[in-house]
Amino acid sequence: MTGPGPLLDVRGLTTEFVAGRRAASRTVRAVDGISFQIQRGETLGLVGESGSGKSVAALSLIRLVPAPGRVVSGTVEFEGRDLLTLNDAAMRQVRGARIGFVFQEPMTALNPVFTVGSQIADALMVHGIASGAAARARAVELLDMVRIPDAGRRAGDYPHQFSGGMRQRALIAAAIACQPSLLVADEPTTALDVTIQADVLDLLREMRRRMGLALLIITHDLGVVAQLADRVAVMYAGRIVETGPTRDVLSAPCHPYTRGLLASLPGSTPGGRLAAIPGTVPDLASLPAGCAFAPRCADRVEVCDERPPDPVSAGPGRSVRCARVAETS
Amino acid sequence: MALVDVRGLVKEFSRRPTPWSRPERIRAVDGVSFAIDAGESFGLVGESGCGKTTTGRCLLRLIEPTAGSFAFGGEEVFGMTSGQLRSLRRDMQMVFQDPASSLNPRMRIGTIIEEGLTIHAIGTASGRRERVRELMGLVGLDDTLCKRYPHELSGGQRQRVGLARALALQPSFLIADEPVSALDVSIQAQIINLLMDLQQRLALTLLLVAHDLRLVRHVCTRVAVMYRGRILEMGRTDAIFQAPAHPYTRALLSAVPDPVPDAQRPRIPFDAAMVDLQAPLREIAPDHVAAI
Numbered sequence: 001m002t003g004p005g006p007l008l009d010v011r012g013l014t015t016e017f018v019a020g021r022r023a024a025s026r027t028v029r030a031v032d033g034i035s036f037q038i039q040r041g042e043t044l045g046l047v048g049e050s051g052s053g054k055s056v057a058a059l060s061l062i063r064l065v066p067a068p069g070r071v072v073s074g075t076v077e078f079e080g081r082d083l084l085t086l087n088d089a090a091m092r093q094v095r096g097a098r099i100g101f102v103f104q105e106p107m108t109a110l111n112p113v114f115t116v117g118s119q120i121a122d123a124l125m126v127h128g129i130a131s132g133a134a135a136r137a138r139a140v141e142l143l144d145m146v147r148i149p150d151a152g153r154r155a156g157d158y159p160h161q162f163s164g165g166m167r168q169r170a171l172i173a174a175a176i177a178c179q180p181s182l183l184v185a186d187e188p189t190t191a192l193d194v195t196i197q198a199d200v201l202d203l204l205r206e207m208r209r210r211m212g213l214a215l216l217i218i219t220h221d222l223g224v225v226a227q228l229a230d231r232v233a234v235m236y237a238g239r240i241v242e243t244g245p246t247r248d249v250l251s252a253p254c255h256p257y258t259r260g261l262l263a264s265l266p267g268s269t270p271g272g273r274l275a276a277i278p279g280t281v282p283d284l285a286s287l288p289a290g291c292a293f294a295p296r297c298a299d300r301v302e303v304c305d306e307r308p309p310d311p312v313s314a315g316p317g318r319s320v321r322c323a324r325v326a327e328t329s
Numbered sequence: 330m331a332l333v334d335v336r337g338l339v340k341e342f343s344r345r346p347t348p349w350s351r352p353e354r355i356r357a358v359d360g361v362s363f364a365i366d367a368g369e370s371f372g373l374v375g376e377s378g379c380g381k382t383t384t385g386r387c388l389l390r391l392i393e394p395t396a397g398s399f400a401f402g403g404e405e406v407f408g409m410t411s412g413q414l415r416s417l418r419r420d421m422q423m424v425f426q427d428p429a430s431s432l433n434p435r436m437r438i439g440t441i442i443e444e445g446l447t448i449h450a451i452g453t454a455s456g457r458r459e460r461v462r463e464l465m466g467l468v469g470l471d472d473t474l475c476k477r478y479p480h481e482l483s484g485g486q487r488q489r490v491g492l493a494r495a496l497a498l499q500p501s502f503l504i505a506d507e508p509v510s511a512l513d514v515s516i517q518a519q520i521i522n523l524l525m526d527l528q529q530r531l532a533l534t535l536l537l538v539a540h541d542l543r544l545v546r547h548v549c550t551r552v553a554v555m556y557r558g559r560i561l562e563m564g565r566t567d568a569i570f571q572a573p574a575h576p577y578t579r580a581l582l583s584a585v586p587d588p589v590p591d592a593q594r595p596r597i598p599f600d601a602a603m604v605d606l607q608a609p610l611r612e613i614a615p616d617h618v619a620a621i
Contacts, residue, residue, distance in 0.1 A: 013527060040333070047512055050513055061441060100559070144417075193376035193377055193540070194376065194540070194542070194581060194585055195581060195584045195599040196376075197584065197586070198583075198584035199595055199598070201586065203597070203598075220513070220514055221586065222514075222588040223585065223586030223587055223588045224586050225588075226586065226587060226588045226589065226590050227586045247590040250588060250589070250590050251589075251590055260515065261475060261514055261515060262588065264514065264515055264517070264518035265514070265543065265588055266518075266521060266541075266543045266544050266546065266547030266548075267382040267543045267547065269547075269590075270546050270547050270567070271525075271547070271548075271550075271564065272547075273522055273525075274518040274521055274522055274523075274547070275518070275520040276515070276516075276519040276522055277515040277517035278519070278520075279517070280485060280486075280516065281513060281515070282484045321573065322616075
């Protein structure tokens with residue numbers, strides 16, 4: 001299991017949702033043939049706006065896409081095995097044990113009628129790592145590790161007795177309880193205040209260092225990506241339109257969408273006009289024949305409307321889906 | 330003279346922690362004072378629960394303040410009868426955070442924008458319709474959308490409707506409570522640009538309530554930082570962002586993740602002991618006060 005290849009190797013992952021009934025049904029491709037790798041200990045930031053497919057992509061990895069959605073093609077190779085072909089029992093041993101999860105809304109991810117400590121102990125028991133008093137003691141250790149003050153006593157609290165930041169820490173504790181090699185965090189700080197957000201980002205960094213965790217951070221916030229990710233993949237309308245080392249992508253973005261996102265952030269010129277991207281995110285059910293970003297793109301030419309651009313290399317470790325990348329960047 | 334002059338605003342809520350316990354008083358806003366000059370854009374920032382939204386709502390008397398005074402153009406608002414308040418509300422309008430829940434789902438866009446004009450019986454029916462078209466143009470909405478319902482519009486379009494509705498009565502004072510936080514990143518910039526354009530063109534006085542420090546820095550010329558119902562620091566935006574005086578402001582600013590790689594500033598962890606809630610605001614530079 002510790003081969004030389006990447007920890008996670010996703011190729012051509014495609015997830016579709018079927019909306020409506022029979023005759024009137026239409027297929028929406030939420031994730032459209034995305035490929036990416038994560039090395040051991042590496043952090044990848046998956047960035048996009050709502051509807052870009054970033055969360056569905058994460059759920060597809062662990063086969064938790066809600067019906068009527070389903071993964072229609074692609075491979076997800078993790079620790080040498082294709083997760084999409086595992087049977088359900090084997091998949092359950094991967095989820096939670098080898099791949100940990102942290103979701104955006106910590107209140108809904110915790111069960112309100114069980115104590116926080118018992119929910120963490122449950123994770124250990126389900127995966128046969130510890131049971132009884134040992135599991136409870138380990139749960140307290142984990143809560144202490146994610147800096148819950150007075151962890152021994154707070155383990156007996158219910159989720160509503162925790163603040164938002166503490167709940168998110170507790171979720172992180174549960175996610176790392178079984179010492180996974182990959183942690184997937186979907187908008188882990190979006191519901192939190194900025195000072196709490198900074199604490200949680202610090203905590204993720206520390207856990208990564210202590211446990212050699214690889215991280216997949218899903219976020220809409222380029223600031224979070226800049227602070228945490230080694231590499232970034234920008235999604236738009238179900239596709240990865242640009243990927244590369246975070247520093248390179250954020251300091252010299254190649255795709256017009258990435259450029260637009262960065263330019264539209266307030267910060268550089270107080271009081272000035274922001275370079276907004278015109279138009280809105282496209283409806284996935286009626287995507288244009290060509291590049292999905294073309295209708296909003298200032299650099300659009302005829303070829304953009306003909307067919308979706310293929311990924312082109314744009315420097316070491318970088319790839320961009322833009323027909324005009326050679327001219328515009 | 331300041332158009333908006335708020336002094337010693339207090340708002341208490343009562344709550345019962347359990348159904349059988351005695352109600353307790355919670356001070357959501359605890360003696361807040363600030364003034365906004367005509368045409369100025371003023372930002373109220375802070376984290377959730379600091380009382381910034383409650384402050385905004387008290388000014389419009391959408392909720393009743395517990396104590397304090399609010400002079401708007403020299404007139405005391407908090408003592409007004411509901412009749413006086415109604416005519417005053419023409420001059421003070423609000424844009425809400427969530428455009429999906431602040432627009433009546435059963436009304437057409439045109440009717441939503443027109444409603445204020447109808448209530449105040451301004452103009453004839455055809456004149457009002459003409460004004461609705463004008464307003465839609467002003468906020469960059471196609472006027473064919475006026476027969477649509479809110480659910481048929483995108484988030485950005487809905488927030489434009491919220492703006493058009495607020496501007497229908499030609500207010501001089503606009504309160505925008507988290508106007509872009511429910512929108513996608515690429516749409517936020519469109520609405521921020523629109524808000525700033527309108528503020529200049531219509532000479533609006535703007536109170537922007539937001540948690541996003543980058544947004545407030547971009548839009549506002551003056552800013553107040555709130556924490557647990559109090560203003561801890563207030564002054565010109567550039568002064569506060571370049572040289573924050575209060576430790577809480579410093580911690581808050583250092584916590585904002587910067588999208589520029591390698592621009593890592595040392596983070597100042599927040600500690601509740603940084604804030605002395607008893608400390609009065611004192612002047613530390615011209616037009617710059619802090620509770621230290």
